[in-house]
Amino acid sequence: xxxxxxxxxxxxxxxxxxxxxxxxxxxxxxxxxxxxxxxxxxxxxxxxxxxxxxxxxxxxxxxxxxxxxxxxxxxxxxxxxxxxxxxxxxxxxxxxxxxxxxxxxxxxxxxxxxxxxxx
Amino acid sequence: xxxxxxxxxxxxxxxxxxxxxxxxxxxxxxxxxxxxxxxxxxxxxxxxxxxxxxxxxxxxxxxxxxxxxxxxxxxxxxxxxxxxxxxxxxxxxxxxxxxxxxxxxx
Numbered sequence: 001x002x003x004x005x006x007x008x009x010x011x012x013x014x015x016x017x018x019x020x021x022x023x024x025x026x027x028x029x030x031x032x033x034x035x036x037x038x039x040x041x042x043x044x045x046x047x048x049x050x051x052x053x054x055x056x057x058x059x060x061x062x063x064x065x066x067x068x069x070x071x072x073x074x075x076x077x078x079x080x081x082x083x084x085x086x087x088x089x090x091x092x093x094x095x096x097x098x099x100x101x102x103x104x105x106x107x108x109x110x111x112x113x114x115x116x117x118x119x
Numbered sequence: 120x121x122x123x124x125x126x127x128x129x130x131x132x133x134x135x136x137x138x139x140x141x142x143x144x145x146x147x148x149x150x151x152x153x154x155x156x157x158x159x160x161x162x163x164x165x166x167x168x169x170x171x172x173x174x175x176x177x178x179x180x181x182x183x184x185x186x187x188x189x190x191x192x193x194x195x196x197x198x199x200x201x202x203x204x205x206x207x208x209x210x211x212x213x214x215x216x217x218x219x220x221x222x223x224x225x
C-alpha cells in the first residue's frame with residue numbers, strides 16, 4: 001500500500017524558514033516523480049513544486065520560486081520542501097503527492113502538514 | 120497559466136445522475152484529471168486522462184471530454200459521494216486545478 005506521511009509543519013513568523021518532509025513507503029520511491037501541493041484554509045489546490053525521480057528536473061510555481069527548494073533523498077525514501085522568507089499567504093495545508101504515469105496526474109496523496117505563517 | 124472553471128456547487132438526490140463540468144481557458148488535449156476530496160481528507164484521484172478510471176474507483180464514476188470541455192459523471196449518486204470535486208490539467212505548465220465543485224446530497 002502506498003503511504004506518504006508529511007511532517008515538519010507548524011506556526012512560524014513571517015520571514016522565517018521551515019522544512020517539510022514526506023516519508024514514502026509501499027512503492028519504489030526512486031522510480032517516481034514527486035510533488036508538493038498546497039491548500040489554503042477553505043480554498044482550492046495549488047501545485048507548488050515537482051522533482052523528477054533522479055532530481056534531474058525541478059520545477060516551481062511562480063509564487064514560490066526563489067523562496068522554496070524541493071529535494072529528495074532516494075536512499076531515505078524522503079521528499080523535502082525547504083521554505084524560506086515565508087509570507088502569510090503561504091499559510092496552507094501542504095500535501096506531498098506521487099506522480100502517476102506519463103499523464104502527470106497526482107496519483108497518491110499524503111494527509112498533509114499544516115503551515116501557519118503569522119506573527 | 121491555464122485557468123480551469125468549475126461551477127461552485129451542485130445538489131442532487133441519491134440515485135440520480137450528476138454531471139460536473141470543467142472548462143479550460145486553452146486546450147489541454149485529453150490531459151484532464153479528476154479528484155474527490157471529502158471533508159478533512161486529502162484529495163483522491165478518480166479519473167486520469169479524461170476518461171480512465173483510477174484503481175479502486177467504482178464504475179459509477181466516469182469522465183469524458185477533450186480540448187477545453189470536460190465532464191465528470193456520477194451515476195447513480197450515493198450518499199457517500201458528498202465531497203468537493205476538482206479537475207486538474209497537466210498538458211500545459213504549470214499544472215493547474217479548478218476551483219472545485221461541492222456536491223451536496225438532498
